[in-house]
Amino acid sequence: MTSAWRCARMTSPPTQPLNKPAATCQDDFHRRWGHLRDPHVRTLAWLLTAPDLLDLQAPQWRGLIATLDGALDQATADWLTVLDAAPAELHAFLDVGPFTRLGRYAEKLLAFYFRHQGTLFAHGIQVRAGKDDTVGEFDFLLWNGTAQESALLHWEFATKFYLLESSGAGIGADYFVGPNLADTLGAKMRKILDRQLALAQHPAAQIHLPQAIASAQALIKGWLFYHRDDALLAPVMGLSQAHCRGFWCSIMELDAELEAMPAERMAILPRLSWLAPARVPPAAALDKSQLRDALIGQFARTSMPVMVALLQRHGDSFLETSRGFIVPDDWRSRALARRSLLPAPDRKIKY
Numbered sequence: 642m643t644s645a646w647r648c649a650r651m652t653s654p655p656t657q658p659l660n661k662p663a664a665t666c667q668d669d670f671h672r673r674w675g676h677l678r679d680p681h682v683r684t685l686a687w688l689l690t691a692p693d694l695l696d697l698q699a700p701q702w703r704g705l706i707a708t709l710d711g712a713l714d715q716a717t718a719d720w721l722t723v724l725d726a727a728p729a730e731l732h733a734f735l736d737v738g739p740f741t742r743l744g745r746y747a748e749k750l751l752a753f754y755f756r757h758q759g760t761l762f763a764h765g766i767q768v769r770a771g772k773d774d775t776v777g778e779f780d781f782l783l784w785n786g787t788a789q790e791s792a793l794l795h796w797e798f799a800t801k802f803y804l805l806e807s808s809g810a811g812i813g814a815d816y817f818v819g820p821n822l823a824d825t826l827g828a829k830m831r832k833i834l835d836r837q838l839a840l841a842q843h844p845a846a847q848i849h850l851p852q853a854i855a856s857a858q859a860l861i862k863g864w865l866f867y868h869r870d871d872a873l874l875a876p877v878m879g880l881s882q883a884h885c886r887g888f889w890c891s892i893m894e895l896d897a898e899l900e901a902m903p904a905e906r907m908a909i910l911p912r913l914s915w916l917a918p919a920r921v922p923p924a925a926a927l928d929k930s931q932l933r934d935a936l937i938g939q940f941a942r943t944s945m946p947v948m949v950a951l952l953q954r955h956g957d958s959f960l961e962t963s964r965g966f967i968v969p970d971d972w973r974s975r976a977l978a979r980r981s982l983l984p985a986p987d988r989k990i991k992y
Contacts, residue, residue, distance in 0.1 A: 687917035
């Protein structure tokens with residue numbers, strides 16, 4: 642049986658300024674996957690090949706970070722190309738609707754891949770201690786090894802987007818704040834490592850497991866966003882050197898940001914399009930005036946940051962060259978206040 646657990650590429654924390662990556666995730670993605678047209682196949686290709694968000698070697702993650710590094714062999718690349726030409730089976734499996742959550746969408750894309758690889762035992766398995774007592778959920782239970790001697794792995798999976806809001810106070814995982822201000826990267830990782838990865842230890846989980854769990858790890862994909870004020874801060878321990886990154890700015894700062902990063906057109910990305918670098922048809926590409934009007938309209942209805950892709954023309958489409966969250970003018974002060982209210986790191990939770 643094909644292995645789901647690949648040898649990790651070990652990385653170390655970045656040693657260069659955050660605003661000077663060696664190459665962008667967009668450049669790498671378009672070079673490797675520019676031939677793919679179906680948006681769901683493109684997103685699956687990104688999930689399989691995007692850099693890890695976290696440094697596997699960083700001591701705060703305790704060796705509990707999984708990776709898909711090495712997952713893409715030529716057979717898988719060929720499979721994605723064939724799938725792009727005839728994606729009906731994938732579309733039916735995803736069953737995307739207007740209220741599909743981004744995390745669930747990404748999880749189903751990976752489930753489709755693991756099923757194709759023959760490594761998927763189960764995904765999205767809820768563990769209940771009683772009728773109204775949900776203990777947790779196994780994101781993925783995967784086989785690793787040969788058919789004769791397979792280990793069972795538990796992988797928690799998260800796709801995360803965080804904005805660095807340090808206000809000069811410091812830098813670290815707890816200063817990366819979710820766009821909806823609900824959590825931080827530090828708080829999310831403590832929950833995953835201390836609670837979610839211990840799910841197999843709960844007595845109620847045993848009925849779902851054909852054998853003992855050999856290893857429990859977390860697979861974390863996503864993008865981190867930096868304000869220009871933070872461009873020269875010291876590197877953040879715990880992040881992979883090559884993690885996908887973008888910018889964030891307030892709507893008042895937008896014109897200056899676009900001056901610094903010129904683009905032919907821009908596009909507002911809907912939530913299910915946040916993962917892979919965008920390919921946008923000309924009809925959906927906006928000029929600066931259209932973008933500003935759209936953002937003003939958005940912020941009149943909601944205080945949520947808006948994901949914007951900066952675009953350059955390529956053939957019959959516009960391709961994303963960079964991306965950023967545009968936030969309401971009061972977002973920074975609200976993020977600072979919200980972060981101060983988040984609970985301090987808890988002691989390790991055990992079932």
